[in-house]
Amino acid sequence: MALTYTFYQALAENALRNLAILCLGNRRDAGYVRRLGSRLAWLGASIIGTTLLLLWTAYGAQQGKVIVSLAPFMLVPFVTTAGILPVARLQFSQRWADLARFQLVAAFFGLVVSLSIVFTIQSSLAMALHVLTTEILFMLLCRYAARGVVIDVIRSTRNPKRETVGLSLVGVLGWSQSQLDRVFVGALGGAGTLGLYSTASTMGRSGGDALASAMSNHLRATVARLEDEEDRASAVRRHGFVALGAATVGLALVTVLVEFVLVPILGADWAAALHVVPLIAAATLPASVSWGLQMMAVANGRQWASATAGLVGVACCLPIGLLAIQSLQAAALMVVAREILVLAVCQVFGRVEGSRLPMLLAVGAAIAAASIFLFLPVSAPGTPVTP
Structure with missing residues (x-):
């Protein structure tokens, strides 16, 4: 699952993050990033879902509970792509301290959730909810902070x-x-x-x-x-x-x-x-x-x-x-x-x-x-x- 998720990030999400900040100054380009993000979220969920299906086919009889507990990973691409433009706006405005603080807070609460699951029910659900909780909180904090960021409109020369x-x-x-x-x-x-x-x-x-x-x-x-x-x-x-x-x-x-x-x-x-x-x-x-x-x-x-x-x-x-x-x-x-x-x-x-x-x-x-x-x-x- 970790390999699948990092592959999706390398293929789609990281590319979109690198592109987003270069497209903020033009509405057409920013709209392209927003639309592509929505499509890539479904792509990521499909890739992760396919991996889960293959794992279930191969190991469902022995590791069924473990595989099902990883299912929340399918939601992660929708959360991360929703935060790409807000993060880019904060990066553009040089608010690095805010981004670092948001990551720290999100990681802390993600760790609390995962450790609670590990020490109570000892389930692989801890892995999936760790990532999901961290990304949801980080996305929400960034979207709230980015509302007041103003980006000057420029004429696009990008492709x-x-x-x-x-x-x-x-x-x-x-x-x-x-x-x-x-x-x-x-x-x-x-x-x-x-x-x-x-x-x-x-x-x-x-x-x-x-x-x-x-x-x-x-x-x-x-x-x-x-x-x-x-x-x-x-x-x-x-x-x-x-x-x-x-x-x-x-x-x-x-x-x-x-x-x-x-x-x-x-x-x-x-x-x-x-x-x-x-x-x-x-x-x-x-x-x-x-x-x-x-x-x-x-x-x-x-x-x-x-x-x-x-x-x-x-x-x-x-x-x-x-x-x-x-x-x-x-x-x-x-x-x-x-x-x-x-x-x-x-x-x-x-x-x-x-x-x-x-x-x-x-x-x-x-x-x-x-x-x-x-x-x-x-x-x-x-x-x-x-x-």
């Missing part, structure tokens, strides 16, 4: 239909990349290697990827307010520097946590795996810049540049799986190399003004960080890594 296709393709390629990494590592390296790789990847990348997504959202909202090309280039350059700086701080924090907290606590058996975490985290340096450039390339009508970058990322999944057979360190190096390649493709083919210097700094920082982490002291060579 939202074409941009929707480009953004959907980029989203699906990104989702495929994250899933194929694990598919190839597990298929070629075995379940044990997959477990270690997934753990190291989650620890190393979760914070940096969340930061890259946030900075991309901020860049999108900033550029939507600007019409002058020089101002846009300046915004791209400034956001690239800020994103790279923040990713560097995050990398330093991850390194300190691993080297001085986790390795001493977990011992030598886990040392080799834990030392891969900062190396994987180094991939967030180029990713912090490339996420914004992919969005800008689509916004500038160069969807094929972002799609090409996504295809490069997917093509690197098999080499990562093959290298994982030899060592996690080799696979982690390939992860860093992939993000550098993706960033280079975005910059060269996307031709986003103001992106060259942030790209060069991000590539240099990633290479320097990877080189340093290669020589960090680890457990003795050949020491098996076992839980």
